[in-house]
Amino acid sequence: MKGPLGAPLLVVVGSGGVGKTTLAAALGLHSAATGTDTLVMTFDPSRRLKDALGVGERAADRAVAVETDLPARLDASLLDPRATFDRLIERYAPGSAEADRIYRNRFYHQLAGTLAGILEYMAVERLFEVADEGHYGRVILDTPPTRQALDFLHAPQRMVAFLDSGALKVALRPWFDDRGRLRAGKLKVFGKGFEALLDRLIGLALLRDIAEFFQAFGPLYEGFRSRALDVQALLRSERTRFVLVSGPGEERVADTLFFARKLTEDGCRLGPVVVNQVHPEVARGERERGERTGALEEGLRLFAALGERDRNGLASLRGLLPGIPVAAMPLLPEPPTTLPALRALGTRLAAAVAP
Amino acid sequence: MDASHRDRLALESRALVVVTGKGGVGKTAVAAAIAHLLAGRGRRVLLLEADPRESLHRLLGVPPSGGDLVDAGPRIALLNISPRAILDDVVRDKLKIGALSRRVLASPIYEHFVEGAPGLKEMMLLGHALLVTEGEADHEADVVVLDAPASGHGLSLLAAPLLVAEVIGAGPLGTMAARIARHVADPARCGVVLTALAEEMPVIETLETIDALGERVGRPPELVAVNAVVPPLPRQAARVGGEAVHLWQVRRAAADAALDQLRRRWKGPTVLLPLLAQAFGPEMVTALAAALEPQLAREEP
Numbered sequence: 001m002k003g004p005l006g007a008p009l010l011v012v013v014g015s016g017g018v019g020k021t022t023l024a025a026a027l028g029l030h031s032a033a034t035g036t037d038t039l040v041m042t043f044d045p046s047r048r049l050k051d052a053l054g055v056g057e058r059a060a061d062r063a064v065a066v067e068t069d070l071p072a073r074l075d076a077s078l079l080d081p082r083a084t085f086d087r088l089i090e091r092y093a094p095g096s097a098e099a100d101r102i103y104r105n106r107f108y109h110q111l112a113g114t115l116a117g118i119l120e121y122m123a124v125e126r127l128f129e130v131a132d133e134g135h136y137g138r139v140i141l142d143t144p145p146t147r148q149a150l151d152f153l154h155a156p157q158r159m160v161a162f163l164d165s166g167a168l169k170v171a172l173r174p175w176f177d178d179r180g181r182l183r184a185g186k187l188k189v190f191g192k193g194f195e196a197l198l199d200r201l202i203g204l205a206l207l208r209d210i211a212e213f214f215q216a217f218g219p220l221y222e223g224f225r226s227r228a229l230d231v232q233a234l235l236r237s238e239r240t241r242f243v244l245v246s247g248p249g250e251e252r253v254a255d256t257l258f259f260a261r262k263l264t265e266d267g268c269r270l271g272p273v274v275v276n277q278v279h280p281e282v283a284r285g286e287r288e289r290g291e292r293t294g295a296l297e298e299g300l301r302l303f304a305a306l307g308e309r310d311r312n313g314l315a316s317l318r319g320l321l322p323g324i325p326v327a328a329m330p331l332l333p334e335p336p337t338t339l340p341a342l343r344a345l346g347t348r349l350a351a352a353v354a355p
Numbered sequence: 356m357d358a359s360h361r362d363r364l365a366l367e368s369r370a371l372v373v374v375t376g377k378g379g380v381g382k383t384a385v386a387a388a389i390a391h392l393l394a395g396r397g398r399r400v401l402l403l404e405a406d407p408r409e410s411l412h413r414l415l416g417v418p419p420s421g422g423d424l425v426d427a428g429p430r431i432a433l434l435n436i437s438p439r440a441i442l443d444d445v446v447r448d449k450l451k452i453g454a455l456s457r458r459v460l461a462s463p464i465y466e467h468f469v470e471g472a473p474g475l476k477e478m479m480l481l482g483h484a485l486l487v488t489e490g491e492a493d494h495e496a497d498v499v500v501l502d503a504p505a506s507g508h509g510l511s512l513l514a515a516p517l518l519v520a521e522v523i524g525a526g527p528l529g530t531m532a533a534r535i536a537r538h539v540a541d542p543a544r545c546g547v548v549l550t551a552l553a554e555e556m557p558v559i560e561t562l563e564t565i566d567a568l569g570e571r572v573g574r575p576p577e578l579v580a581v582n583a584v585v586p587p588l589p590r591q592a593a594r595v596g597g598e599a600v601h602l603w604q605v606r607r608a609a610a611d612a613a614l615d616q617l618r619r620r621w622k623g624p625t626v627l628l629p630l631l632a633q634a635f636g637p638e639m640v641t642a643l644a645a646a647l648e649p650q651l652a653r654e655e656p
């Protein structure tokens with residue numbers, strides 16, 4: 001692929017429900033079709049897309065080859081944030097005993113799934129792992145389906161801020177004695193009141209889990225921190241390009257502009273912007289031909305209005321994003337879930353973006 | 356039984372209506388339509404939004420809330436709240452002593468506890484809704500309609516109180532969590548509306564969410580609202596032909612298949628909301644509410 005889609009790392013971003021995963025898969029097929037060994041990493045593909053790519057449950061976290069007759073290799077994998085987190089800990093723990101201590105921690109179990117930004121951080125972390133291994137000419141990352149679609153962009157900074165904050169150092173003090181009782185003396189930094197509050201508000205069991213987690217995490221600190229900084233640099237390097245996917249219609253313009261501005265402000269390379277699922281224009285002749293009842297008339301008027309709404313949105317977006325290619329992809333009657341359909345979609349997208 | 360009583364919708368008697376659904380399915384518009392409908396039937400409604408990127412105000416045609424109560428028409432108020440701010444208030448309230456609470460709130464441990472403790476922020480959102488309906492907050496409403504955060508189909512929100520009650524156990528937070536969990540699990544007091552689309556993947560996800568609601572919250576949804584349904588194709592359309600008719604035909608067939616799949620597994624109340632060309636604004640809300648009302652009346656036992 002040439003032009004903006006030629007970058008070795010493509011990150012597909014946008015709000016939920018706009019077709020990011022399908023477009024990521026389509027770009028993957030087109031990339032392999034044009035001779036580049038490619039990996040597509042997705043989060044939450046539909047069952048049919050999973051079937052089309054051949055990524056069943058067995059592909060969780062591990063890349064599997066997509067069976068194609070393309071000139072280059074195409075692999076696909078499902079992102080498993082928990083497995084990525086586990087691997088990170090394994091990598092930076094001084095020994096297996098330290099790693100086991102974290103794996104067994106109750107707080108870690110909940111943290112791995114719930115801490116804001118962990119999912120997003122693990123997505124970019126996995127991207128970094130794969131880029132680092134260098135097995136592929138191109139990696140395409142589908143991003144998590146969060147409302148705050150750019151959270152992952154700041155996930156490395158947040159990880160660094162978290163590691164640098166006093167929380168870790170304070171938490172590393174041995175709060176609990178061997179029998180699991182709180183060592184009141186160690187909490188002098190906050191005073192007695194704080195301890196009493198923690199006990200009353202939270203209860204000591206959770207606090208113990210948290211403290212143990214931070215203690216176990218201590219030796220991993222430096223490794224994690226420099227890794228997060230590397231990941232952050234990769235996202236802003238020339239190798240990475242952001243494909244921003246938007247829903248059609250005028251009401252999405254503000255959202256898309258917001259994402260575009262954020263990405264640019266953060267020093268990321270933006271473009272193309274893909275306006276997906278645009279309704280077709282209903283020709284005047286088509287609207288006026290033949291005999292019709294109220295329902296037919298009304299239905300055609302609805303589709304005509306949707307087509308007009310989408311085209312207005314597209315036009316205003318193009319006007320507001322000068323210098324950035326804005327490609328329109330049509331709403332297909334059936335979602336593309338076979339390899340040939342996905343490949344056709346990828347080819348179409350590449351053609352729409354080409355200068 | 357007099358007509359007005361027979362006419363009363365089940366949703367009208369809930370103190371809290373939580374509208375959930377994945378991103379892109381029109382959850383926020385459905386929440387606004389339900390609020391509009393309930394207010395039109397005489398209930399005082401508070402629409403609660405937790406997403407820091409506000410969008411409900413655009414549907415209601417009012418300025419953004421920015422954390423303050425906004426009057427959004429007869430008997431509708433809009434409030435955008437940060438779960439974190441509510442939690443800070445609770446800590447202040449429990450601590451009473453200003454200097455101590457300031458120190459706690461500023462401490463990095465508190466910071467990371469709040470961000471990291473599973474379910475705590477979500478629970479605070481539900482807790483605030485509960486306080487409002489019980490007249491314990493500084494604004495009042497008969498019913499709170501909560502536009503749930505999009506993540507995890509809103510399930511993480513609804514399951515949060517149980518999770519917190521489990522993890523924290525005793526103490527004021529644990530007690531509060533248990534109380535909120537009981538409220539959310541009670542179909543007479545809390546209604547859960549799942550928003551879906553008539554497409555294969557959203558229907559599969561909705562069915563999964565229904566199962567998970569039973570397992571993790573101990574209750575079924577009150578209503579499944581299928582949004583943006585393509586209208587049925589009139590018979591003579593085939594003779595007219597053309598790209599738009601083809602698109603209509605295939606999309607309607609896909610919608611029929613998805614709705615069949617939904618109805619095979621979900622026998623509870625379901626409403627279909629039409630695909631609309633209106634812009635994201637008050638007109639869309641009025642149209643959705645108008646489509647919703649007769650169907651809700653029909654669904655009554």
